[in-house]
Amino acid sequence: MYDRFKRNINYLRISVTDRCNLRCKYCMPEEGIQLLPHEAILSFGEIFEVVEEAAKLGVDKVRLTGGEPLVRKGIVKLVGMIASIPEITDLSMTTNGILLNEYAADLKAAGLQRVNISLDTMGAGVFKLQTRGGNIKRVFEGIEAARKAGLQPVKINCVVWDNSQEKDARAVAKYAKENGLKIRFIHQMDLSTGEFSVVEGGEGGNCSKCNRLRLTSDGKIKPCLFSDLTYDVREMGAENALQMAVGEKPRSGTYSKSSKFYNIGG
Numbered sequence: 001m002y003d004r005f006k007r008n009i010n011y012l013r014i015s016v017t018d019r020c021n022l023r024c025k026y027c028m029p030e031e032g033i034q035l036l037p038h039e040a041i042l043s044f045g046e047i048f049e050v051v052e053e054a055a056k057l058g059v060d061k062v063r064l065t066g067g068e069p070l071v072r073k074g075i076v077k078l079v080g081m082i083a084s085i086p087e088i089t090d091l092s093m094t095t096n097g098i099l100l101n102e103y104a105a106d107l108k109a110a111g112l113q114r115v116n117i118s119l120d121t122m123g124a125g126v127f128k129l130q131t132r133g134g135n136i137k138r139v140f141e142g143i144e145a146a147r148k149a150g151l152q153p154v155k156i157n158c159v160v161w162d163n164s165q166e167k168d169a170r171a172v173a174k175y176a177k178e179n180g181l182k183i184r185f186i187h188q189m190d191l192s193t194g195e196f197s198v199v200e201g202g203e204g205g206n207c208s209k210c211n212r213l214r215l216t217s218d219g220k221i222k223p224c225l226f227s228d229l230t231y232d233v234r235e236m237g238a239e240n241a242l243q244m245a246v247g248e249k250p251r252s253g254t255y256s257k258s259s260k261f262y263n264i265g266g
């Protein structure tokens, strides 16, 4: 489906939960966040309905994110449900990788095609500090499991302060190269001030080419990460909310007081 600015909107990113098993310093406050009540979170049936409607409108690419998508109970089942929609030809996930060793093979069998794994450093100590307690070994095990399961390609999302020549980023790039993994560098952003930039090695942040809609875990369609516009699928119905979001998708992002990486999934 084309928007007012002749962009073909074919990509839906779905945050399946607001919960996460890490507390990355640039993403979530140490004490965690005010979690949404369970009844506010869309059920699998509701998410499926949104994807079905989106597919009818021309969406063929879906990414599951969070929070951390692998902490959502039954995530493999949801992957299978979405993979059963014939129009969805590209189904991927963004994960911190902590639980991937456990799930990679089942996700692949259920129809997940590829995966992006977040990794900003190669140092176990730095990782533990940055994520407030995470064990980097589990991420490496998750990456290996994803490769073994045949999730292709495995991409690394590396958040940088300033640029990809930083020490940590260069070390992650080296690891990616040695292991045949693609890498994209995401500049640390502050959505509330409108400070955003293009993703090096990826497609994000380029408004003129933006083909994305986002669905939050509590059922809001967001046409732009850097805007406060939302359309509630429970209030409006999925088809209407999707159509309004495409119709009102801004030409370019400004800032968002309501979007946080942990509730939108990036």
Ligand code: SAM
Binding pocket: 020, 026, 027, 065, 066, 067, 068, 069, 094, 095, 096, 116, 117, 118, 157, 158, 159, 186, 187, 188, 189, 190, 261, 262, 264, 265, 266
């Ligand atoms: N938990 C999953 C993960 O870690 O990949 C999915 C959700 S996470 C919010 C999605 C992506 O957003 C991750 O690659 C993360 O590094 C990135 N991210 C979080 N906060 C960010 C920020 N302030 N600026 C840029 N990227 C950010």
